[in-house]
Amino acid sequence: MLDSTKKWLLEITISVENVSGGRTEKSILYHYLVTQSSHQTIIEINQQPKGRMKIDKEQNLYAIHKVPILDVHESYKITTKIVIEARDIDFPFNASKIDEIPKSLVQSNCKPLKYWEFDDERVQNIAKKLLEKSDNSVYNYLLNVFRYTWHKIKIRNLMKDRLGVLGVLESYEGDCDEFSDLFISLARAVKIPARRVVGLSLHETDDKVSFMYHAWAEAFVPGVGWVSFDPALKKFASLTKFHIARCRMGTVSQRSLLTLKYKIRKYDNIFNLNEDILVLRL
Structure with a gap:
């Protein structure tokens, strides 16, 4: 008999790099991680450095991070490890x-x-x-x-x-x-x-x-x-247990999983924002 559930480890790495011509100021990063769903259960979340976790009205779990001042070509990285149990559901x-x-x-x-x-x-x-x-x-x-x-x-x-x-x-x-x-x-x-x-x-x-x-x-x-x-x-x-839901949207039709908010001072601050995902079977 085939197992109707699977445990997965999602390792998500965010990199915020200053690619502008000058030093940046502090900024705020909003990162959508996973959503509450009837076919998946969030078992554990570890994040370094830790952000402030919140759940929006559509049951999406997201993290808020304060990104420090970055010098030219300096990067700030955030690693999030999420253990999820997903199941087949009819x-x-x-x-x-x-x-x-x-x-x-x-x-x-x-x-x-x-x-x-x-x-x-x-x-x-x-x-x-x-x-x-x-x-x-x-x-x-x-x-x-x-x-x-x-x-x-x-x-x-x-x-x-x-x-x-x-x-x-x-x-x-x-x-x-x-x-x-x-x-x-x-x-x-x-x-x-x-x-x-x-x-x-x-x-x-x-x-x-x-x-x-x-x-x-x-x-x-x-x-x-x-x-x-x-x-x-x-x-x-x-x-199926091979679906992982990260974000749902009904009040809006499009939502970025990564949003960086900042103000511009002397330079036109430009950030290179990347998300890398590794999925492992547990």
Whole structure:
């Protein structure tokens, strides 16, 4: 019998380098680490030097660091080690109807944002046709959206730019971003709250663990909660122990995992900001 859980060690190293023409002033680094999720449990976190840990409204864990004054070409490094237990999960469904979804969630997670412009006529027309076949059922509609997304988009790995729903309706090709953006937009078009999750898709061999940066979607189901969908990997209402969720976003459509805030004095301060990730099997 295959084990349905895995423990992973994520070692994340951040490097902040002063590549400007002068000495920098103190700055503040915001670093999104992992998110609370029904398919993964955070076992342990060690960080050197330690930052101030916070959790935002979407259950994303992030760290705040005070970066010291840096001389020209001087670097400041932060290493974070996170032990995560991830599990295979199949989400339950019920006979809930779309109009049973709480209005507060609709208001916060059904806005037409960049990449999710569901108020576009083309998106509305597709949503209308899919809804007609769904009998106002959340399950039926999301299943129809999932099938439409998978059958319509031609997979192109590692697209240079994120196209968003309007771009994908022009080309009907893309990577995981385009799959999830189309799914989210069509869900929001009928007032089903949906949001984006970014993280890692792991691949395990006998001697090492490799990964790709990955994105998928979550949609709200009354009586169940937030349910995961990964149309790019054909995972309907399910995730695997090889998914690691780092950040979810529903009130915004894009969030940088690394943000450095600083003021400019005498020089135009320029920082080289890098994140390196190593994943180990425990």
